[in-house]
Amino acid sequence: MSLDRNWFTETSSQNGIAFSLHIIAKLHEEQTSFQNIAIYQTTEFGNLMVLDGYVMLSDRDNFIYHEMMTHPVLFTHPKPKRVAIIGGGDCGALREVAKHSGLEQIIQIEIDERVTRLAEQYFPTLCESNHDSRINFKFTDAIQWMANAPTDSLDVIIVDSTDPLGHAEGLFTTDFFRDCRRVLDSKGLLLQQTESPLLHLPLLQSTHKFMREAGFTSTRTLQFPVPVYPSGWWTATMAGDNITHFRKDDADNATINTSYYNSAIQVASFVLPNFLLEALPE
Amino acid sequence: MSLDRNWFTETSSQNGIAFSLHIIAKLHEEQTSFQNIAIYQTTEFGNLMVLDGYVMLSDRDNFIYHEMMTHPVLFTHPKPKRVAIIGGGDCGALREVAKHSGLEQIIQIEIDERVTRLAEQYFPTLCESNHDSRINFKFTDAIQWMANAPTDSLDVIIVDSTDPLGHAEGLFTTDFFRDCRRVLDSKGLLLQQTESPLLHLPLLQSTHKFMREAGFTSTRTLQFPVPVYPSGWWTATMAGDNITHFRKDDADNATINTSYYNSAIQVASFVLPNFLLEALPE
Numbered sequence: 001m002s003l004d005r006n007w008f009t010e011t012s013s014q015n016g017i018a019f020s021l022h023i024i025a026k027l028h029e030e031q032t033s034f035q036n037i038a039i040y041q042t043t044e045f046g047n048l049m050v051l052d053g054y055v056m057l058s059d060r061d062n063f064i065y066h067e068m069m070t071h072p073v074l075f076t077h078p079k080p081k082r083v084a085i086i087g088g089g090d091c092g093a094l095r096e097v098a099k100h101s102g103l104e105q106i107i108q109i110e111i112d113e114r115v116t117r118l119a120e121q122y123f124p125t126l127c128e129s130n131h132d133s134r135i136n137f138k139f140t141d142a143i144q145w146m147a148n149a150p151t152d153s154l155d156v157i158i159v160d161s162t163d164p165l166g167h168a169e170g171l172f173t174t175d176f177f178r179d180c181r182r183v184l185d186s187k188g189l190l191l192q193q194t195e196s197p198l199l200h201l202p203l204l205q206s207t208h209k210f211m212r213e214a215g216f217t218s219t220r221t222l223q224f225p226v227p228v229y230p231s232g233w234w235t236a237t238m239a240g241d242n243i244t245h246f247r248k249d250d251a252d253n254a255t256i257n258t259s260y261y262n263s264a265i266q267v268a269s270f271v272l273p274n275f276l277l278e279a280l281p282e
Numbered sequence: 283m284s285l286d287r288n289w290f291t292e293t294s295s296q297n298g299i300a301f302s303l304h305i306i307a308k309l310h311e312e313q314t315s316f317q318n319i320a321i322y323q324t325t326e327f328g329n330l331m332v333l334d335g336y337v338m339l340s341d342r343d344n345f346i347y348h349e350m351m352t353h354p355v356l357f358t359h360p361k362p363k364r365v366a367i368i369g370g371g372d373c374g375a376l377r378e379v380a381k382h383s384g385l386e387q388i389i390q391i392e393i394d395e396r397v398t399r400l401a402e403q404y405f406p407t408l409c410e411s412n413h414d415s416r417i418n419f420k421f422t423d424a425i426q427w428m429a430n431a432p433t434d435s436l437d438v439i440i441v442d443s444t445d446p447l448g449h450a451e452g453l454f455t456t457d458f459f460r461d462c463r464r465v466l467d468s469k470g471l472l473l474q475q476t477e478s479p480l481l482h483l484p485l486l487q488s489t490h491k492f493m494r495e496a497g498f499t500s501t502r503t504l505q506f507p508v509p510v511y512p513s514g515w516w517t518a519t520m521a522g523d524n525i526t527h528f529r530k531d532d533a534d535n536a537t538i539n540t541s542y543y544n545s546a547i548q549v550a551s552f553v554l555p556n557f558l559l560e561a562l563p564e
Contacts, residue, residue: 003285003291003293003300007300009285009300009302011285011302013304014326015326016303016304016324016325016326016327017301017302017303017304017326017327018285018289018291018301018302018304019299019300019301019302020291020293020299020300020301020302021298021299022295022298022299022300042298043298044296044297044298044299045298045299060480061480064555198342198343198507198509225480225507225513225514225515226514227480227513227514227515231507231509231514232507232508232509232513232514232515233507233509233514233515258556259555259556259557260555260556260557261555261556262555262556262559264553265553265554265555265556267550267553268549268550268551268553269550271546271547271549271550272547273346273541273542273543273544273547274540274541274542274543274544274547275541275542277544
C-alpha cells in the first residue's frame with residue numbers, strides 16, 4: 001500500500017528502507033542558516049522533530065537515546081565535574097546530564113540556536129533543566145569551539161550530533177578527536193553517537209580508528225534501541241584511557257530517575273554480538 | 283515525500299508507524315488456505331517474506347531473531363533432547379536448533395506447508411538442515427497437535443509464530459500454555475516470541491500472566507533487535523520452573539557458528555530497562 005499525505009516519511013535510500021510516522025499536523029517549519037527544521041504532531045509518538053528530512057527525536061522514545069548517551073559515560077568517569085555536550089540542541093541529553101549532582105559546569109555547544117528555541121516550545125519536558133545555573137549555552141560551531149578550548153579543561157565530552165553529513169561531518173574526524181583529547185584532562189572521556197550497527201558498520205569502524213589515531217588508547221561501543229532511527233538499533237562509542245571503570249555503586253545509589261537506564265543495563269549495553277566483535281577492535 | 287510502487291510498506295496503523303523496503307521485484311505471491319504469502323527481492327535486505335502484509339523475515343537481518351529464539355533457551359535447559367518448534371515455517375529457527383548436536387528429536391509444527399516450500403525455494407540457506415534425520419515436519423494446527431501430544435514428551439518448545447492475529451491468536455492463551463506445560467517434562471522450557479516492548483507492552487504483560495496461570499512458576503523476557511519488525515526492537519519470553527540456569531561452558535565450547543549470539547549476549551539479553559522491570563513480574 002502507499003501512504004497518503006498524513007504520514008511523514010524518512011527515506012534511507014542507500015539502505016533501501018524508509019520509516020514513516022502518522023501525523024496529525026505539521027506544527028512548525030522553518031529554514032535556518034544551517035538546516036530545515038520541521039515539527040510534527042504524530043498520532044502515537046507525540047511531537048516529532050525533523051532536521052533536513054531526518055528524524056531527530058519523538059516524545060515517545062527519546063528517553064532511551066538520551067539516557068544512554070549520558071549516564072553510561074558519566075558513571076564511567078571516576079569523578080566528572082566539567083561536561084560539554086556537542087550538538088544536543090533539543091536539550092534531552094542536557095536534562096539527563098543535569099541530573100548528576102556532582103557536576104559543576106555543563107557547556108552545550110549547538111550550532112543552531114533555533115533547534116533549542118523550538119525544543120523549548122515543542123518539547124518543554126526536555127528543557128526543564130535549561131535554567132540550571134551550572135549550564136552555559138554556546139550557540140556556535142563546535143569544531144571551532146573545541147579547537148580554541150583550553151587544554152585539560154573538561155572531564156567528559158558527549159557528541160550528540162546529527163548524521164555525519166553537512167555541518168556534522170567534521171565531528172567524525174581524527175582532527176576533531178585530537179582537539180577533544182587535548183581539551184579533556186588525563187582521565188577524560190569522549191562519547192559519540194555512532195549510528196546503526198547494522199547499516200553503518202564502516203562509520204563505526206572508522207570512528208574507532210580515528211579516535212585511536214587521535215591518541216585515545218581505548219575505544220568501546222555500546223548499543224541500545226532507537227525505534228525512530230533507521231533499523232531501530234543504535235550505538236555510541238566511548239574513548240579514553242580507562243573506559244572499563246564503572247561507578248556501579250554510585251549508579252545504584254544515585255537519585256536519578258530513569259525509564260531505560262539502570263546499572264545492569266550499563267553493563268549489558270557494552271556486550272556486543274559476534275559480528276561486531278569481529279568488526280571492531282578490542 | 284511519498285514512496286512510489288517500488289517499495290513494500292507494512293503499516294502498523296494502531297502504532298502510527300510504517301516501515302518500507304525498497305524492492306527490485308515481486309518474486310512470488312499466492313493465497314493459501316491460511317494466508318497470503320508474498321516474496322520480494324529487495325535492493326539492500328536480500329529476499330523478503332511477507333505474510334498477510336506483515337514482514338516475516340529478510341535475508342539480511344533474520345540471523346538475530348533466529349539465533350535469539352533458539353540458543354538462549356537451549357542453553358538454559360540442562361540437557362535438551364526433544365524439541366518442538368511451533369510455526370517457524372521459514373526454517374530459520376530450525377536451522378539454529380539443528381546446530382545443537384545433543385538433540386535427538388526435533389519436531390516442527392507449521393500450519394501452512396507452503397511457507398516451508400517457498401522458504402526452500404527463496405531462502406535456501408535457512409533450509410540447509412531440513413534433511414537432518416532428527417527433524418520431523420508436521421504441517422498441521424499446532425494448538426490441536428499440542429492438545430493431543432503425550433505428557434512429558436518434550437524438553438523445549440519454541441513458539442516462533444506470527445503476530446497474535448488469526449490462526450496464531452490461540453498461541454497466546456492460558457489454554458495453549460497449559461497444554462505446553464503438560465507436554466513438557468518437569469525440567470521443560472517454553473520460549474515464545476512476544477512482540478515489541480515499546481509497542482506491545484500489554485501483550486507482553488498478558489503473556490507472563492497466562493504462562494503463570496498455566497502453572498509455570500517462572501517467566502522471564504529477553505530482548506534483541508529486529509530491524510524489519512515494528513520499532514526494530516523485539517522480545518521473547520521464557521517459561522519454566524528453573525529458567526535462570528545457564529550452561530555457559532557449553533555455550534562457550536559448542537562448535538555452533540553464530541553471527542549475533544554468544545554467551546555474554548545471552549546474559550545481557552535478559553537485562554531489562556527500568557520501564558520493563560516495572561511492567562513485568564519478577
